[in-house]
Amino acid sequence: xxxxRIIWRVYHTILLLHTGRLFRHIHWRGDIDIAPxxxxxxxxxxxPPPTLVFWRTPPVxxxxxxxxxxxxxxxxxxxxxxxxxxxxxIRAFFSFYGDCTILEAExxxxxxxxxxxxxxxxxxxxxxxxxxLAIHCITKGRGPxxxxxxxxxxxxxxALDRDTITHIFREGNQVADLLTSEGWDxxxxxxxxxxxxxxxxxxxxxxxxxxxxxxxxL
Numbered sequence: 001x002x003x004x005r006i007i008w009r010v011y012h013t014i015l016l017l018h019t020g021r022l023f024r025h026i027h028w029r030g031d032i033d034i035a036p037x038x039x040x041x042x043x044x045x046x047x048p049p050p051t052l053v054f055w056r057t058p059p060v061x062x063x064x065x066x067x068x069x070x071x072x073x074x075x076x077x078x079x080x081x082x083x084x085x086x087x088x089x090i091r092a093f094f095s096f097y098g099d100c101t102i103l104e105a106e107x108x109x110x111x112x113x114x115x116x117x118x119x120x121x122x123x124x125x126x127x128x129x130x131x132x133l134a135i136h137c138i139t140k141g142r143g144p145x146x147x148x149x150x151x152x153x154x155x156x157x158x159a160l161d162r163d164t165i166t167h168i169f170r171e172g173n174q175v176a177d178l179l180t181s182e183g184w185d186x187x188x189x190x191x192x193x194x195x196x197x198x199x200x201x202x203x204x205x206x207x208x209x210x211x212x213x214x215x216x217x218l
Contacts, residue, residue, distance in 0.1 A: 014038045052213035053172040060085045062124035065113040066168070068176035069097075069105030069131070072184055076100045078109025079179025082117055087209035089194040091116060092175070092201065094183030103143070106134040107150045109180070110165075114157045116191070127158065127165040130173045135165055171214040175204045 017023035018040045028035050035041070058064040067080035079094035095112055097105050110127055117125055129135055137143035138154055158165065170177060178201055183189075192198075197205065207214070 011038055015040065048217055050215050050217040053169045053216050054211060054213050055168070055172045055208035057083070057087045057209075058085050058126045062126055063090065063117060063122045064126040064128060065110075065117055066128045066173055066176040067106070067109040067113045068129065068170075068173055068180040069102060069107075069109040069134075070177075070180050070184060071100070071102045071105055074099065075184070076102070076105035076108075077180050077183035077187075078105050078112060079176055079181075079183050080109055080113040080116075081175050081179065081205070082113065082120070082122065083209075089192075089197060089205055090122070091120060091194070092179055092192040092197060093190065094179040094186070095189040096183050096187040101146070103131070103133055103137070104147055104150065106131040107137070107147055107154065109176075110134065110138070111150055111154050111157075114154065118157065125158070125163040127163065128168045128173070129165070130168055130170045130177075132167050135167055138165055169216050171216045172208075174214065175201060175208065178204060 014023060015038055018038075023040075028040070055066075062085065064083050065080055066083075067078065069076060069078040076097040076099070077095065078097060079092070081092040082090040084090055093112060093116055095109070097108055100108070106129060110129060113127065114125065137147065137151055138158070139160070141151065141155060143151055192201070
């Protein structure tokens with residue numbers, strides 16, 4: 001319990017944690033000035049500049065499905081919207097999934113969107129999600145065991161040689177995000193036609209339709 005021994009051990013532990021990247025610059029918030037005393041050099045990382053995110057209409061003769069999933073308080077929901085090449089809403093939906101992971105929720109929302117589109121007789125689909133992991137699992141056909149049934153169902157319905165699945169930033173997926181939140185609040189499955197979309201949903205939908213951007217990174 002000698003003072004010099006205690007100081008040396010603290011110094012050595014901090015330096016070890018920093019070298020192993022377990023003690024990062026964010027942990028020095030408010031104490032950056034004393035970091036060099038421990039041999040730690042803090043470099044300020046500039047945030048990336050803001051970027052504009054646009055929702056793009058699908059090609060003529062095809063339909064775009066935007067979906068999203070979320071987990072709050074250990075229960076999950078999903079939602080999505082189907083639009084044509086002019087940006088008009090064909091149908092929107094939200095659903096409640098109960099106890100599942102965020103990856104399951106994202107995949108189940110994608111599956112619900114595809115099933116709805118096929119039930120409406122729509123083909124040549126462009127599926128868009130803000131989950132890069134869900135997209136990777138679908139395109140590669142691999143993932144954890146608990147998503148395999150959903151994954152097989154999606155790949156069975158989605159013709160990857162004809163249909164498209166891509167990523168979009170959350171800022172460009174706001175209509176689906178709002179529908180997902182509604183699914184969590186209401187806790188059942190529901191569909192909207194183009195005529196009965198609520199006012200807030202319609203406002204976000206019109207932003208996309210008129211090609212107005214949203215800002216990412218502010």
